[in-house]
Amino acid sequence: MGKVLFYQAGEDGTLSKTTSIGTGMARFDRSEQRRTILGGGLWVWSLLFVGSLGAAIIMTLVYPSHSTSREVGAVIAELVAALSWFGIGKPVFVQLGRSKTRLWVLIGSQIVILAISSSLNPNTGYLLMPVAALVYAILPLQLSLPSVAVIEGMVGFLSHYFARPSVSYVVIADWFVPTFVAGSFVAIFISRLLDQQANLSRSLNELRVTQGRLSELYRQIGENNERERLAARIHETIAQQLIGILLIVRGGQDGAIDVELIEEAAQTALDAARAVIREGQLPATTLASVADEVELLKDKLQSSGVTLIVKHFPSTEFLLDPTTTECMTLILREVGNNIIRHSKARTAYLDFVEEEGSLIVLVEDDGVGFEAEGTDLREHFGLELMRRRVEQVFGDFSIKSHRETGTQIKVRLPR
Structure with a gap:
């Protein structure tokens, strides 16, 4: 039997590995679900027992045995069965997680009482019904069917050899065969229901594990994309300015260097470096709201001579994760x-x-634009980066642009 590895996502996004034996989870799930069946409520099981007990007492009084002592003994046995059911059984149906031993004690005591009472009066065999229901509920199909068959066989044997008047096997078969067949169908239904619940539970666990792994992968992809973006920003701003300074120094003739030009280029590179650092210091998770980011964008564009006009803004009730x-x-x-x-x-x-x-x-501008149709976004690092980010949150990204008509970017983000 091989081991199955499970990954569990922690609160910090890391994955921890857990190991489980292949069939162990199924057995655990089945045990939990069988306790759920028992947890239908004390009143449900009490109703089942009271109905069976009432039928047994009525049949015992209507069809008494030839011996008063047997009759009294049968009634006493039925009352003891009631005391056992409600005395031992109450914690079983109220505190299932701590009553496994009590459950088996309850079943054992009921079987013993059933054997004694059926030896005195065969009509007490109605007490078999709640015992069979318990066996069907707590044992798997391959064990519950033969177990109930053995218990019914025991009751039939005792009713035939010890009860007075003796009950023929034909009558016993007429009693128990239909009951056993009906109980078998119930047991099969319960077993299949539990199998479906176990499969659903396993599927949900696998889904949670997959979601945890996807979350980790998205985090790693986001980190890689951010590294690529920062590398591109550094290359397009700081590195270009430094290259410009080198060209100025190397292009100087007779040692003449334009200090003011170098100072201007160095100041531009410094401003670009500060801008990159500022972006790293203001991650989205620390912004007070989307409005803060819009204001930063407006200031950024205005400093470059671009006016930003915001047409509509999301309402305060509109929340995003x-x-x-x-x-x-x-x-x-x-x-x-x-x-x-x-x-x-x-x-x-x-x-x-x-x-x-x-x-x-929606973001539009009145700039020079470009021919977006047929353009491979992978050749435009910034656009490709935006498309990837939107796809990571299961959104849609589209761009429309033509030369001299500006550019429109449309992003649809799920709530």
Whole structure:
């Protein structure tokens, strides 16, 4: 029997490995679910026993044996069965998790009382019904059927040899065969129901494990994408300015160097480095709200000569989960960078459209645009990065752009 490895996601996103024997989980699930069947309530089992006890007492009084002592003994046995059922059985049906021993004591005592009472008066055999129901509930199908058959055979044997008047085997078969067949169908139904519940439980556990692993993978992908974004930002800003400084120094003739030009380029590189650091210090999870990110974007664009017009803003009742909020804020930052570096726009428009189950973010500009149709986004690092982030939260990303007509980016994010 091989081992099955399970991964459990912790609160910090890490995965811990647990091991379980292949059939152990099934047995555990079955045990828990059988206790659930027993947990139908004390009144349910009490009703079953009271009905059987009432039938046994009535039949004992209506069809008494030829001996008064036998009759009295049968009634006493039935009363003892009632005391056993309610005295020992109450904790079984109320505190299932701590009553496993009591459960077997209850079944054993009921079988002993059933044997004694059926030897005195065969009509007490009605007490077999709650005992058989318990056996069907706690044992698997391959054990419950033969166990009930043995108990019924014992009652039939004692009713034939010890009861007075003696009961023929034909009558005994007429009593117990239909009951056994009906009980078998009930046991098969219970067994199949438990198997389905166990399979559902295993499927849910596997789903939770898969969700934990996907969450870890998404976290790793997000980290990798953020590294790529930072690498691209450093390359496009700081590295370019440093290269410019090197070119200025190397291009100086006769040792003449334009100090002011170098100072200006160095200051630009320093500003770019501070901007990258500031982005790292303001992750989406620390923003007070999406409004804060929009204000940062507006200030960022305004400092570059671009006016941002916000058409609509989400209502305060519209809530997004932290992962989706982080995705949206990072996309807004990347859109701002693209508008500043590539669009040559003078005005940008931001709009939020609320729909049932999703939030649509529309960003437009009046810049130079490009031919988006047929363009491979993988050749545009920033756009490809935004598309990946949206797909990670199961959203939709689309872009429309033509030369000299500006660019429109549409993002649909799930709530």
